[in-house]
Amino acid sequence: xNGIPMxxxxxxxxxxxxxxxxxxxxxxxxxxVLMSLEVMLNAAAxxxxxxxTAWGQPEGQAMFLLVITLAAAEASVGLALLIQLHHxxxxxxxxxxxxxxx
Amino acid sequence: xEIAFYLSGLIAVLATLxxxxxxxxxxxxxxxxxxxxxxxxxxxxxxxxxAGALEVIVYAGAIMVLFVFVxxxxxxxxxxxxxxxxxxxxxxxxxxxxxxxxxxVTLIATLWSGDAGRMISGEVLTAKAVGSLLFGxxxxxxxxxxxxxxxxxxxxxxxxxxxxxxxxxxxxxxGARKEAS
Numbered sequence: 303x304n305g306i307p308m309x310x311x312x313x314x315x316x317x318x319x320x321x322x323x324x325x326x327x328x329x330x331x332x333x334x335v336l337m338s339l340e341v342m343l344n345a346a347a348x349x350x351x352x353x354x355t356a357w358g359q360p361e362g363q364a365m366f367l368l369v370i371t372l373a374a375a376e377a378s379v380g381l382a383l384l385i386q387l388h389h390x391x392x393x394x395x396x397x398x399x400x401x402x403x404x
Numbered sequence: 405x406e407i408a409f410y411l412s413g414l415i416a417v418l419a420t421l422x423x424x425x426x427x428x429x430x431x432x433x434x435x436x437x438x439x440x441x442x443x444x445x446x447x448x449x450x451x452x453x454x455a456g457a458l459e460v461i462v463y464a465g466a467i468m469v470l471f472v473f474v475x476x477x478x479x480x481x482x483x484x485x486x487x488x489x490x491x492x493x494x495x496x497x498x499x500x501x502x503x504x505x506x507x508x509v510t511l512i513a514t515l516w517s518g519d520a521g522r523m524i525s526g527e528v529l530t531a532k533a534v535g536s537l538l539f540g541x542x543x544x545x546x547x548x549x550x551x552x553x554x555x556x557x558x559x560x561x562x563x564x565x566x567x568x569x570x571x572x573x574x575x576x577x578x579g580a581r582k583e584a585s
Contacts, residue, residue: 321417340467
């Protein structure tokens with residue numbers, strides 16, 4: 303056995319992405335929704351790395367850097383929204399914020 | 405290298421299952437950190453050490469610490485966990501999980517029907533190649549990433565403030581009234 307087939311890496315990325323997706327649409331607590339989003343972004347980054355290493359090119363790792371930038375931006379904005387949600391509604395239920403008032 | 409890949413991939417899947425099924429936010433966060441570190445090990449096993457180090461430093465080190473701080477600041481008690489348990493009834497999670505499983509089967513079937521057939525030999529791509537790519541032909545993309553981070557900084561500091569925009573005037577008014585009285 304010399305090396306890992308590319309499909310195995312992509313299947314791992316697909317499994318992680320699907321788990322994050324299931325968490326995203328099952329949960330109502332915003333902390334868990336944000337964590338599931340992180341899992342999904344991480345799975346996408348894993349797919350980029352698998353592709354980059356399979357072809358032996360550094361573009362995969364460069365794209366990983368951009369995905370990690372996106373994840374940091376998304377986490378900071380999402381956590382600010384989470385703090386606002388907790389402050390205004392005293393709850394982390396995303397359904398509490400389904401009315402557009404102020 | 406193969407053993408490291410498959411073992412850390414298994415740990416990543418199990419830890420992610422722990423994330424999405426846990427009801428305690430702090431335990432779920434710790435599972436998520438385990439998942440991210442095992443994905444970093446997958447990167448090392450695939451021959452991308454720069455990406456693995458960045459995953460540990462930025463993801464598990466910075467973003468997850470941000471999550472932990474916010475969860476600690478909100479002080480979610482046992483009441484939240486009980487509410488989570490009430491929300492996690494099988495009637496609620498069965499349908500979405502079924503849809504996600506169908507999506508997974510479709511993804512895997514598509515992957516296997518393709519004929520990529522490439523082997524990852526674990527040849528190491530160092531940070532030097534990544535850096536000369538990023539600061540050579542991809543310079544514009546780095547600038548765009550910097551602008552994205554700046555926009556996120558402004559948005560987080562605007563949205564994350566506790567007082568609403570008309571609050572300071574009210575406070576100033578009451579302060580003035582206090583001084584007048």
